[in-house]
Amino acid sequence: MTIPSFVIGIAGGTGAGKTTVAREVADSVGEAVTRVPIDNYYHDLSHLEMDEREDVNYDHPDAFEWDLLMEHLDALLIGQSIEMPQYDFTLHNRKDETVHVEPSDVIVVEGIFALYDDAVTDRCDLKVYVETDADVRILRRIRRDVIERDRDLEGVIDQYLGTVKPMHEQFVAPTKKHADIIIPEGANQTAVNLLTEKVEVERSGVAQGLASEWERKPVEVADADGDRTTVTPSADEDGED
Ligand SMILES: Nc1ncnc2c1ncn2[C@@H]1O[C@H](COP(=O)(O)OP(=O)(O)O)[C@@H](O)[C@H]1O
Ligand SMILES: Nc1ccn([C@@H]2O[C@H](COP(=O)(O)O)[C@@H](O)[C@H]2O)c(=O)n1
DSSP, X not given: OOSSOEEEEEEESTTSSHHHHHXXXXXXXXXXXXXXXXXXXXXXXXXXXXXXXXXXXXXXXXXXXXXXXXXXXXXXXXXXXXXXXXXXXTTTEEEEEEEEEOOOSEEEEESTTTTTOHHHHTTOSEEEEEEXXXXXXXXXXXXXXXXXXXXXXXXXXXXXXXXXXXXXXXXXXXXXXXXXXXXXXXSOHHHHHHHHHHHHHHHHHHHTTOOOSSOOOOEEEEOTTSOEEEEOOOOXXXXXX
């Protein structure tokens, strides 16, 4: 890979279709794309019992370990690999195993809060908000949570009314104003195709070491002692992997 990478942030409400859009673009472009699902950075809640974990507000920004997310994003941006946590929605907790992730030409940061934190949006070269009506999103979420996340209907409804909806209105929906483009409905094929074409163009620019359409942003990194310094990425001289 060549640094700097092209970074895309994909935000939107639960069930909007963020993951589907990110996955379809990544599948079309191939290995050059690394997905960074922010869900993987929910705090480790191993110290809580299951019934306590069920009561956590997972739609508040404080539910996430932002420091670790930024550390990993910055590592990828300076060409280092990371051990990415994995999340288990049935247990409301991180899995024991991590996944080794290599840096790549294109990084897609995806999640309800992808456009929430300035530190993340400052690193994004393209900011996307996936907008889908709330009634469609809750219907998609009921189906997904019951089938894939081992939830029951009453629980999904209680969680939606108790935290998901109010947090969406307070924290997630306002981030739409940070977006460069808004994609309706989620995996809208025209939008996915356009986004894929954009990524292909930027990806070939990155691979050639051109990086002409976006600035090389300084990245703060920590050394082994935890001291932080600022590094400005530069493209490889020969543009090769
Ligand atoms: N344009 C679309 N039309 C119909 N279903 C869609 C569309 N986009 C996404 N979905 C479906 O909606 C559900 C939620 O999508 P997902 O990508 O997981 O949303 P998010 O990551 O925003 O929570 C999935 O079952 C997905 O297949
Ligand atoms: N233990 C958890 C953690 C998160 N959630 C919900 O996931 C939603 C975010 O993921 P999307 O794929 O839907 O964007 C968020 O709204 C949380 O409520 C959960 O239910 N349980």
